[in-house]
Amino acid sequence: MSSEKPFLFYKLIINNLTKNNMKNNQKGFVNIILIGVIVVLLSLVGYFSIEKKSQQFNKQQTSIIPNTETQIRIAIETVLTEGKLSNPNEQIPKGIKLLSLKLAENNVTLNFSKEYLSGGQGVAEDVFSLVSNTITKIYPEVNKFTILIEGENIQDY
Numbered sequence: 001m002s003s004e005k006p007f008l009f010y011k012l013i014i015n016n017l018t019k020n021n022m023k024n025n026q027k028g029f030v031n032i033i034l035i036g037v038i039v040v041l042l043s044l045v046g047y048f049s050i051e052k053k054s055q056q057f058n059k060q061q062t063s064i065i066p067n068t069e070t071q072i073r074i075a076i077e078t079v080l081t082e083g084k085l086s087n088p089n090e091q092i093p094k095g096i097k098l099l100s101l102k103l104a105e106n107n108v109t110l111n112f113s114k115e116y117l118s119g120g121q122g123v124a125e126d127v128f129s130l131v132s133n134t135i136t137k138i139y140p141e142v143n144k145f146t147i148l149i150e151g152e153n154i155q156d157y
Contacts, residue, residue: 068139073101075134076110085126092127093119099150106141111148 080096093115100111110131117124128147136142147154 069101069103071138072103072108072135073098075138076101076131079130079134080127083130085123085130087122087126090119090123090126092130093123096127100148103139107144107146108135108139108142109146109148111151114150116147116149117154 076098080092080098083092085092095113095115095118097113097115098110099113100109102109102111116127119127128145132142132145135145
């Protein structure tokens with residue numbers, strides 16, 4: 001009988017340890033699941049915060065172009081009415097109007113009225129030089145200029 005008591009005692013200890021191990025295993029599994037859920041939630045929060053910043057950047061980028069176009073338009077109209085050509089014997093032809101302006105991928109297309117050519121080729125080139133210098137001060141990324149006269153292409157620079 002005395003040999004049975006230690007055996008029962010060991011059996012109780014083993015059963016108790018086995019139950020505790022199963023509970024610990026279940027707790028470990030639950031902890032792993034919780035960590036996985038937390039990682040997924042943090043990933044989603046990070047993704048959406050980056051996506052939101054990206055959308056804000058895109059909105060900001062598209063709003064820069066109209067503002068730049070407006071600045072360029074005002075500057076060109078000022079140059080055409082008040083500017084002086086490099087040759088003091090020449091004047092900017094009266095009545096030149098900027099009919100339209102388009103910025104696209106660092107290219108500027110300027111559409112002038114027919115008066116742009118009324119002073120001759122030399123005056124037209126001086127006017128272009130004055131206008132292009134004005135534009136590059138506002139928008140230094142310009143790679144190409146296209147000059148239109150009432151919608152018809154006369155020169156690419």
